[in-house]
Amino acid sequence: MASVLVPLAEGFEEVEAVAMVDVMRRGGIEVTLGHLNVDSADDLVTGANGITLKADNSVYEVITDDFDMIVLPGGWGGTHALAENERVQTLLKEFNAKDKRIGAICAAPFALKKAGVLGNNYTCYPGSKDEVNHPGYRSDLKVVEDGKILTSQGPGTALCFGLEIVKRLVGVESYQAIKNGMLLGFC
Amino acid sequence: MASVLVPLAEGFEEVEAVAMVDVMRRGGIEVTLGHLNVDSADDLVTGANGITLKADNSVYEVITDDFDMIVLPGGWGGTHALAENERVQTLLKEFNAKDKRIGAICAAPFALKKAGVLGNNYTCYPGSKDEVNHPGYRSDLKVVEDGKILTSQGPGTALCFGLEIVKRLVGVESYQAIKNGMLLGFC
Numbered sequence A, B: 001m002a003s004v005l006v007p008l009a010e011g012f013e014e015v016e017a018v019a020m021v022d023v024m025r026r027g028g029i030e031v032t033l034g035h036l037n038v039d040s041a042d043d044l045v046t047g048a049n050g051i052t053l054k055a056d057n058s059v060y061e062v063i064t065d066d067f068d069m070i071v072l073p074g075g076w077g078g079t080h081a082l083a084e085n086e087r088v089q090t091l092l093k094e095f096n097a098k099d100k101r102i103g104a105i106c107a108a109p110f111a112l113k114k115a116g117v118l119g120n121n122y123t124c125y126p127g128s129k130d131e132v133n134h135p136g137y138r139s140d141l142k143v144v145e146d147g148k149i150l151t152s153q154g155p156g157t158a159l160c161f162g163l164e165i166v167k168r169l170v171g172v173e174s175y176q177a178i179k180n181g182m183l184l185g186f187c
Helices: A014-026 A076-084 A086-097 A109-115 A126-132 A155-169 A172-181 B014-026 B076-084 B086-097 B109-115 B126-132 B155-169 B172-181
Strands: A003-008 A030-035 A044-046 A052-054 A069-072 A101-105 A143-146 A149-152 B003-008 B030-035 B044-046 B052-054 B069-072 B101-105 B143-146 B149-152
Touching: A003 A014, A003 A086, A014 A030, A014 A052, A014 A155, A014 A172, A014 B014, A030 A044, A069 A086, A069 A155, A076 A109, A086 A101, A086 A109, A101 A109, A101 A155, A109 A126, A109 A149, A143 A155, A149 A155, A155 A172, A155 B155, B003 B014, B003 B086, B014 B030, B014 B052, B014 B155, B014 B172, B030 B044, B069 B086, B069 B155, B076 B109, B086 B101, B086 B109, B101 B109, B101 B155, B109 B126, B109 B149, B143 B155, B149 B155, B155 B172
Parallel strands: A003 A030, A003 A069, A069 A101, A101 A149, B003 B030, B003 B069, B069 B101, B101 B149
Antiparallel strands: A044 A052, A052 B052, A143 A149, B044 B052, B143 B149
């Protein structure tokens, strides 16, 4: 079974995180929501719009080898926290060094850039591209694949982003079944 | 400020609930997530895909007069719980009697039918229409308005459903700003 780590920082964009996780779990992917607190029991994280999620574990309690991919939701507050958190930055560098997949949506490619893992063929939230300030931004695609790095634009593309992850980690049959079942004809 | 009650039962469809709440809060609507436990401190609710949300209050601690609208997320587990919960059924009947707006997405129109508030012009999840088993199902629209009753189809239409609620409770300018800001051109 494929497994994915989704770090959640205070201020994360709720629909981006939940859309990706919902789609991935429907595809049979084992998803771990990782909070950024050292105390693993301190597991509630509140997003940009005041929605609080219960995370599964602390990012300090997980190891890169247990996952096939790490995926970052956006939201500026959450993104800045992910970019400034040493543990998350170390995880991103480890996933990259081990040639594992890395994903980021909306503002979160900023945190990939900070870790030095963002290539020159990516997308992000259109309103964030100046702050990401990195060559290779694509405005024409909902999801951009560049080697092992998968990026997407924002809330309206989060379900499609989840689908593209399922296609890669599980397969095209699961992708198509979820696309039909969730009424995602626009993806 | 407009205010909306969103009852959350175990087994709710996470992306539907979170998408609607995210959009509504971006529109400045005061949204209360209501869990179905009598103890108001027992406020964690787990959805169909294992994502746990923290609710704001118990449905037993809120009153109809404090809200402009009640909106039900789908997911079969959550829908059956909403249909069988006497407090939620009473709330639906009160909102209807006071000519307040009522919304439901995916399987949740089943809970409106149980309360006797579903009219003969509605939509729901295509795979749920036989269990809803009510005349007036529309397959051609993402969101159907029938007087004060607003219904929608499923996960892929939840963001659009939230937008339509914002259009009605807040206004078209807010609707358009959120549609652009969340990249919801497909709505």
